[in-house]
Amino acid sequence: MPSFNTLCIHGGQEPDPSTGAIITPIYQTSTYVQEELGKHKGHEYARTSNPTRAALEANLAAIEGGRAGFAFASGMAAINAIASLLEQGDHVVVTDNTYGGTFRLFERVLTRSGLTFSYVDTSDLALVEAALTPATKMLFIETPTNPILRLTDLTAVTALAHAHGVAVVVDNTFASPYVQRPLEHGADLVVHSTTKYLNGHSDSVGGIVIAVRDEHIEWLKFVQNAAGAILGPFDAWLVLRGTKTLAVRMAQHNANGMAVAEFLASHPRVQQVFYPGLPSHPQHALAARQMRGFGGMVSFDVGSLEGARTVLNRLRLFALAESLGGVESLVCHPVTMTHASVPEERRRAIGLSDSLIRLSVGIEDIEDLKADLVQAIGE
Numbered sequence: 001m002p003s004f005n006t007l008c009i010h011g012g013q014e015p016d017p018s019t020g021a022i023i024t025p026i027y028q029t030s031t032y033v034q035e036e037l038g039k040h041k042g043h044e045y046a047r048t049s050n051p052t053r054a055a056l057e058a059n060l061a062a063i064e065g066g067r068a069g070f071a072f073a074s075g076m077a078a079i080n081a082i083a084s085l086l087e088q089g090d091h092v093v094v095t096d097n098t099y100g101g102t103f104r105l106f107e108r109v110l111t112r113s114g115l116t117f118s119y120v121d122t123s124d125l126a127l128v129e130a131a132l133t134p135a136t137k138m139l140f141i142e143t144p145t146n147p148i149l150r151l152t153d154l155t156a157v158t159a160l161a162h163a164h165g166v167a168v169v170v171d172n173t174f175a176s177p178y179v180q181r182p183l184e185h186g187a188d189l190v191v192h193s194t195t196k197y198l199n200g201h202s203d204s205v206g207g208i209v210i211a212v213r214d215e216h217i218e219w220l221k222f223v224q225n226a227a228g229a230i231l232g233p234f235d236a237w238l239v240l241r242g243t244k245t246l247a248v249r250m251a252q253h254n255a256n257g258m259a260v261a262e263f264l265a266s267h268p269r270v271q272q273v274f275y276p277g278l279p280s281h282p283q284h285a286l287a288a289r290q291m292r293g294f295g296g297m298v299s300f301d302v303g304s305l306e307g308a309r310t311v312l313n314r315l316r317l318f319a320l321a322e323s324l325g326g327v328e329s330l331v332c333h334p335v336t337m338t339h340a341s342v343p344e345e346r347r348r349a350i351g352l353s354d355s356l357i358r359l360s361v362g363i364e365d366i367e368d369l370k371a372d373l374v375q376a377i378g379e
């Protein structure tokens with residue numbers, strides 16, 4: 001089996017059969033001409049299959065170490081496709097500090113179809129076990145969480161879930177498959193917003209589900225076509241271009257993330273830093289076991305909303321924007337931006353304060369990033 005860096009570039013890739021092009025072309029077509037009735041080259045209609053999308057799906061399945069991948073129009077569409085594995089009356093246990101859009105999909109959309117969700121701190125196995133009911137069919141884990149960067153022990157939680165016949169889904173968006181490999185810990189499904197590290201260049205929105213079990217693969221293939229929230233060929237091509245440099249980008253995100261976290265941790269005006277790579281992180285030992293490097297996401301608290309506002313408005317190289325995982329650094333204010341759909345009392349319960357600032361540390365020169373933080377926060 002080729003190593004990770006090689007799989008990023010070559011996994012699932014073949015020269016184009018019609019021309020030998022080394023890069024899979026953008027098959028920008030809606031349909032495929034059949035030679036005669038019932039005789040075609042493996043593709044009939046582009047919602048059902050597209051060679052560019054298929055090349056991306058094979059690439060991402062190889063990178064995550066899964067058996068099949070299914071690409072969707074966004075990370076949320078991918079999560080919605082996973083939820084379609086469930087039926088009315090089923091119950092899901094969800095990491096409490098999940099992306100705000102995931103919470104909104106579950107609470108505002110899927111509860112209308114008779115699904116129920118319990119939000120628990122999945123870093124605490126006893127809480128997970130206590131939340132399981134006879135109706136629980138799925139455990140939806142985000143680790144590290146967005147934006148508090150709390151971790152869940154994937155090996156332990158998967159063993160617990162499987163002992164109760166519950167499938168485990170891991171949203172691996174924040175870590176990327178370079179940093180964390182949920183399927184190797186026993187997870188059943190991995191989901192990504194490809195919008196983030198996998199694409200890596202902030203120029204495409206998409207999602208992927210990686211599956212290992214026959215019944216999941218069969219259903220996801222069916223529902224991708226039946227519901228039709230597919231990733232378009234141009235976006236598939238962009239993500240495929242992105243994954244070729246995933247390994248080198250992630251090594252630099254890891255290095256810059258660590259350096260920024262250490263810089264913030266030593267800054268007198270910063271009250272708290274959330275980063276799994278810091279020894280002060282309550283789950284640093286787990287992070288060192290479960291992750292390869294600690295990623296490029298760093299959150300910190302300057303103690304007051306006014307202070308946060310000043311920093312957010314002063315930063316220059318860190319652009320004020322939602323999203324993450326691109327080569328350029330971004331900063332956001334989760335309470336009013338990415339997590340505005342989470343009710344205030346829930347935000348308080350998970351420790352998401354009004355003064356929290358979230359950084360997506362890019363791969364620019366670290367000295368330039370530190371200089372920007374100094375001019376924004378002060379000496």
Ligand code: P1T
Pocket residue numbers: 074075076077099101102142146171173174192193194195205206207322323324338
């Ligand atoms: O934006 P979309 O491609 O639909 O992905 C949704 C999503 C799913 N899971 C996680 C962990 C995410 O962080 C996201 C999207 N997050 C942001 C836009 C953000 O700024 O946090």
